[in-house]
Amino acid sequence: MTKHFDVFNGDADGIIALLQLRLAEPKESVLVTGVKRDIQLLEKLQIERPIFPGDTFTVLDISMEKNQRGLQELLAKGAIVTYADHHKSGEIPEHENLSAHIDLDPNICTALIVDQQLQGQYHLWAITAAYGDNLIAKADALSEQAGLTQEQSEQLKELGTLINYNGYGSTLDDLHYDPADLFRQLLQYSSPFDAISDSKSPFTQLKQAYAEDMSLADALPASYQSDKLRVYELPNTAASRRISGVFGNLLANQNPQLAHAVLSENKEGSLTVSLRAPLLNKQGAGDICSGFATGGGRAAAAGINALPREQIEQFIAAVEAAY
Template sequence: MNYDIFNGDADGIIALLQLRLANPIVSELVTGVKRDIQLLEKVAVRSGDSLTVLDISMEKNRGALLGALEVGAIVYYADHHRCGEIPVHQHLQAYIDLDANTCTALIIDKFLEGQFHLWAITAAFGDNLIAKANKLAEKAGLSQKQTEQLNELGTLINYNGYGSKTQDLHFHPADLYLALLKYPNPFDVIADADSPFYQLQSAYRQDMDKVLAIESCHRSANLSVFELPDSAWSRRISGVYGNYLANQEPDSAHGVLTDNNDGTYTVSLRAPLNNKQGAGDICSQFDTGGGRAAAAGINALAKTDLDRFIKTVKEFYT
């Protein structure tokens, strides 16, 4: 049995998209909302199964990974999040790059020697690697308009991945992946009036209008924090709003809190764009937290821990 296991954000979807455009196979898709990262646990692995695992932390999936290898599965693993110690096993191919200026789709792009390079650029935009994506677009000879189009497409695919459950999303990530698989070139998505691009574009604009009306609840020299209400639109916009804020004030960290209506917040933390380090380490100090150097999150931060979170972030970036 073949399993494609991937993060439901732009990076995970487009990483798999490139692989399957290059090498189509029949597989079972295993994915979910962006924060649903312990995906290996959802697979009942048997000997001889083939697992392609993309854009989910090896550290968070270590137990299930070791279990899969122990029963005789073959695992291809590509990621850029915290990995812990990478197991050495004859059935594991691991392509891990923790550089803050890369993403899983760019790792796959290198593996495929640029076969679907425009898709990789789209993913880099979606993962908020704006400077990197702009350089790649310029090197690829794209016009300013084309570059802006890939930026918007990547942002919209990423936007679709945020929510506490798949019902919050406009498309289930597996359905969005399958819809995009029809387009070897990302510009074909934009050219097709019936593609997911236009539905996501309209929804994104509505959610952004709502969030831009919210004032910060904390602001200091190196950190701004925004609290969003308990609602589906808040959960959808939280991550891309964090990216938006990071680009507006690149010398500051930004925290976006979404009220879970149970005494906790879902947290999206963005390191300063001009100092892309530490976000994953900060969030990992809190239960249910993790991520990478430039962007990380906490699934359930107790409201009583908010002051400690703010203090930790401010001290780190002072």
């Protein structure tokens, strides 16, 4: 008997992209996800589970370039794959069993690609995802077009930020919710405003946890700064790993003319890097990070999973040369 697999990034964009699809088309599926930086999910999946001809896959918000081998193996086994994403794709395979919806525009995210496919059926959720993916200007414009008040827009921004915040960590143990569980809990709300108004929804717990974690970073001075870049280094704690991405987004919005890097110390002594391109020049971040062994991402936001300390100066030089 064939199975369906939903494979998705554990951040706001991945979760909400799938949320829209499953609200529109409920389907029994095997959920495959992880922390935000766990993106090579297709190879990992095939190590853990047997795949049979006719199995179907929906793959959301993970770079096709980083999953080329896993994707090719799925197609070779007779799987049928629908793929939607906004990260670097590499060469898109031409295969009758692959339906690819790839858009590399820096002002779009996977949930907005899905929103287009569904003709806006769950448009408020798509706007929430855009806020969570730090597409603030885009989300503001969509909110205005949708007739939302400023207060409603701020509510969606907060929810999107909190869902995104939950995805950051080295392991699932760092997170407040396993992204698969967070998806399941949010699936009961056809509107993000329903999730916000329900005191028992994940929104309430994440709001409190976010405030506690961010208080640790608010007073942190930059470890390096220039007229192009500011770098902040966080200590080796679960709270640091949780806020690394949303802290970078916050800094980027405060100083849109600068690039920002947030470094979090890993257990083995290397550094996890979250890089944000200047909001006024949203390009280059993915290329910069891809120049390091464990790096990748998209034009506006990217990261490096394990940067050796001796390469910090090389990283800074690469960022400043790009901007």
